[in-house]
Amino acid sequence: MATLKITDLHVDVQTETGPKNILKGVNLTINSGEVHAIMGPNGSGKSTLAYTLAGHPKYTVTSGSVTLDGEDLLAMTVDQRARAGLFLAMQYPVEIPGVSVANFLRAARTAVDGQAPKLRTWIKEVDAALERQDLGDDFADRSVNEGFSGGEKKRHEMAQLELLHPKFAVLDETDSGLDIDALKVVSTGVNHYLEDRSRGVMLITHYTRILRYIHATQVHVFVDGRVAATGGPELGEQLEAEGYEKYVEAARANA
Amino acid sequence: MKGHNVTIEGDVESHLHPRPSWRLADHPMPTGREEIWRFTPVREFAPILAEKPTRASLEWDIRAPEAVAVHELTQADLRDLAETPQDRMSAAAAANSANPSGRITIPANAQLDDPIDIDLTGTGSAEPVYQNVVVEIGSCAKVTLVVRYRGSANLGENWTFRIADGAEATIVFVHEWDDDAVHGAQIAFELGRDTTVRTAQASFGGKALRISQTASFQGPGADLSQLGVYFADADQHIEHRLFVDHNSPRTKSRVDFRGCLQGAGAHTVWVGDVLIRPVAEGIDTYESNKNLVLTEGCRADAVPNLEIQTGNIVGAGHSASTGRFDAEQLFYLESRGIDEEEARRLVVHGFFTDIVRRIGVEEISTELMNRIEKELLETLGASTQPAVADKPSEG
Numbered sequence: 001m002a003t004l005k006i007t008d009l010h011v012d013v014q015t016e017t018g019p020k021n022i023l024k025g026v027n028l029t030i031n032s033g034e035v036h037a038i039m040g041p042n043g044s045g046k047s048t049l050a051y052t053l054a055g056h057p058k059y060t061v062t063s064g065s066v067t068l069d070g071e072d073l074l075a076m077t078v079d080q081r082a083r084a085g086l087f088l089a090m091q092y093p094v095e096i097p098g099v100s101v102a103n104f105l106r107a108a109r110t111a112v113d114g115q116a117p118k119l120r121t122w123i124k125e126v127d128a129a130l131e132r133q134d135l136g137d138d139f140a141d142r143s144v145n146e147g148f149s150g151g152e153k154k155r156h157e158m159a160q161l162e163l164l165h166p167k168f169a170v171l172d173e174t175d176s177g178l179d180i181d182a183l184k185v186v187s188t189g190v191n192h193y194l195e196d197r198s199r200g201v202m203l204i205t206h207y208t209r210i211l212r213y214i215h216a217t218q219v220h221v222f223v224d225g226r227v228a229a230t231g232g233p234e235l236g237e238q239l240e241a242e243g244y245e246k247y248v249e250a251a252r253a254n255a
Numbered sequence: 256m257k258g259h260n261v262t263i264e265g266d267v268e269s270h271l272h273p274r275p276s277w278r279l280a281d282h283p284m285p286t287g288r289e290e291i292w293r294f295t296p297v298r299e300f301a302p303i304l305a306e307k308p309t310r311a312s313l314e315w316d317i318r319a320p321e322a323v324a325v326h327e328l329t330q331a332d333l334r335d336l337a338e339t340p341q342d343r344m345s346a347a348a349a350a351n352s353a354n355p356s357g358r359i360t361i362p363a364n365a366q367l368d369d370p371i372d373i374d375l376t377g378t379g380s381a382e383p384v385y386q387n388v389v390v391e392i393g394s395c396a397k398v399t400l401v402v403r404y405r406g407s408a409n410l411g412e413n414w415t416f417r418i419a420d421g422a423e424a425t426i427v428f429v430h431e432w433d434d435d436a437v438h439g440a441q442i443a444f445e446l447g448r449d450t451t452v453r454t455a456q457a458s459f460g461g462k463a464l465r466i467s468q469t470a471s472f473q474g475p476g477a478d479l480s481q482l483g484v485y486f487a488d489a490d491q492h493i494e495h496r497l498f499v500d501h502n503s504p505r506t507k508s509r510v511d512f513r514g515c516l517q518g519a520g521a522h523t524v525w526v527g528d529v530l531i532r533p534v535a536e537g538i539d540t541y542e543s544n545k546n547l548v549l550t551e552g553c554r555a556d557a558v559p560n561l562e563i564q565t566g567n568i569v570g571a572g573h574s575a576s577t578g579r580f581d582a583e584q585l586f587y588l589e590s591r592g593i594d595e596e597e598a599r600r601l602v603v604h605g606f607f608t609d610i611v612r613r614i615g616v617e618e619i620s621t622e623l624m625n626r627i628e629k630e631l632l633e634t635l636g637a638s639t640q641p642a643v644a645d646k647p648s649e650g
Contacts, residue, residue, distance in 0.1 A: 098605025
């Protein structure tokens with residue numbers, strides 16, 4: 001069993017006017033087989049949490065710890081974290097002109113496995129993953145994220161999730177900007193990934209809509225840089241009916 | 256017989272392109288302050304700027320399909336056939352036209368499957384080498400011509416490509432010079448009606464390179480694409496100057512040059528001038544230059560110029576950029592487990608692959624990508640992964 005454990009995490013973001021405190025003591029433990037939905041209003045620090053876990057240089061951890069199966073994740077470089085089994089599906093995947101999806105996927109798989117995949121099975125695997133995401137035959141020849149539609153970018157992230165088989169996946173608003181059909185396709189990818197019960201997911205979202213397609217075992221309300229409330233799927237339903245207002249006001253009162 | 260020359264007439268008074276002339280005296284010794292010399296380390300080019308007769312030559316190895324005729328270019332023919340010199344280096348080369356020079360003729364309608372390969376090797380002599388070459392491509396012919404420079408020389412030269420109506424030509428120059436070579440060239444492309452012409456400069460070797468390319472049109476309907484890749488190392492000067500003279504209606508031109516710089520004193524220059532004359536209605540032009548700076552201490556100058564004399568056109572634009580690695584691109588790749596060096600390598604490969612593919616000749620694309628890989632070894636070390644490089648043949 002694998003565990004991603006976040007303890008009292010405080011994070012600053014570098015801005016033009018100096019560091020700004022965004023995460024204010026996050027505690028969260030995700031075990032194999034669990035799907036934790038992190039829900040909160042815009043600006044609450046959800047994406048900061050995602051990018052901090054992946055190691056984006058813009059964010060500075062001022063205190064706290066993150067471990068993956070007991071290993072200190074924060075001591076690792078960005079690529080080491082990925083090789084340790086962490087995957088971040090980004091909200092805004094980056095264009096890499098001239099680098100084909102095929103070569104990118106192979107380079108990434110080679111990196112996380114520590115050896116190049118066997119050519120024959122690899123091609124079938126890629127085809128299957130792309131097909132599951134409704135990405136056509138010529139998709140692998142296109143440059144990474146270049147000229148992709150919003151939906152294609154997200155589905156490409158899900159194809160990577162399948163092919164890079166991480167222990168834990170952080171999905172940063174993967175559902176944002178998707179129409180219902182694309183949302184279903186993306187959810188299929190996540191559920192396929194979760195068929196292996198050794199894996200876990202942190203599902204960051206602004207909307208409850210995706211919870212109809214992906215079953216969250218835990219739901220957290222994320223407000224003002226920390227987890228404000230935790231519950232089961234019923235908390236998601238409550239948020240759908242009532243919104244975040246109650247939690248935002250409580251956080252403001254505490255500030 | 257001069258009608259084909261790119262001559263900037265009285266209607267275009269511009270400091271960007273001085274009046275062409277065969278007389279060396281009309282091109283005074285540059286000081287480095289002139290507009291056309293201000294990015295050039297004039298001292299490096301001193302050997303080929305002087306007025307000094309020479310008989311030195313390059314070793315020529317030309318492999319061409321049978322239909323291609325190769326003759327000496329007589330002095331008498333030079334002024335009739337070749338582009339008028341636009342700067343002192345070009346004029347000095349023309350003034351030394353007694354040297355062995357070439358006239359290459361591809362007959363009309365010839366469809367050449369195999370390329371014309373011209374390997375030019377400098378013998379390492381300090382004496383300047385001058386040469387003048389005219390390539391005549393017949394009407395509706397289809398040809399690929401590849402010129403490769405190797406060894407060492409102080410070379411000043413003129414090339415004129417006269418491309419007749421309906422011809423389709425791919426013309427590639429690959430600079431594989433030794434580290435101490437100095438090379439100044441004027442390369443003129445004269446495009447007939449409805450021609451499709453793709454040119455490429457691939458500049459890697461040499462101490463100092465200054466390649467001036469001009470293009471002009473004999474009639475409407477031509478489609479010109481000029482590509483360039485370059486890789487400047489420490490103390491290397493690589494300069495590409497392009498002038499596209501849209502002097503015919505409904506012509507199209509694209510210029511896309513990309514380069515990497517690494518090592519202290521690496522200097523690249525890209526000057527892209529486009530002139531759209533009043534007659535050039537319905538033309539479409541876009542020029543672009545991108546530079547990727549890999550280390551400290553490099554300098555990339557990029558200067559696009561558009562002179563527009565008619566607004567009745569399809570499009571005219573340009574862009575130029577110089578930057579370091581995009582941190583977000585590297586983060587994206589690294590977040591997939593790819594280590595930083597491999598990520599950089601992928602980004603650089605992608606940067607060049609984009610353009611190298613468009614040369615459209617698979618062997619050349621592969622050769623150039625391998626060459627770029629070799630350059631990358633210098634800053635990034637050996638690849639930790641087997642064959643992850645993009646194959647230019649794909650897609």
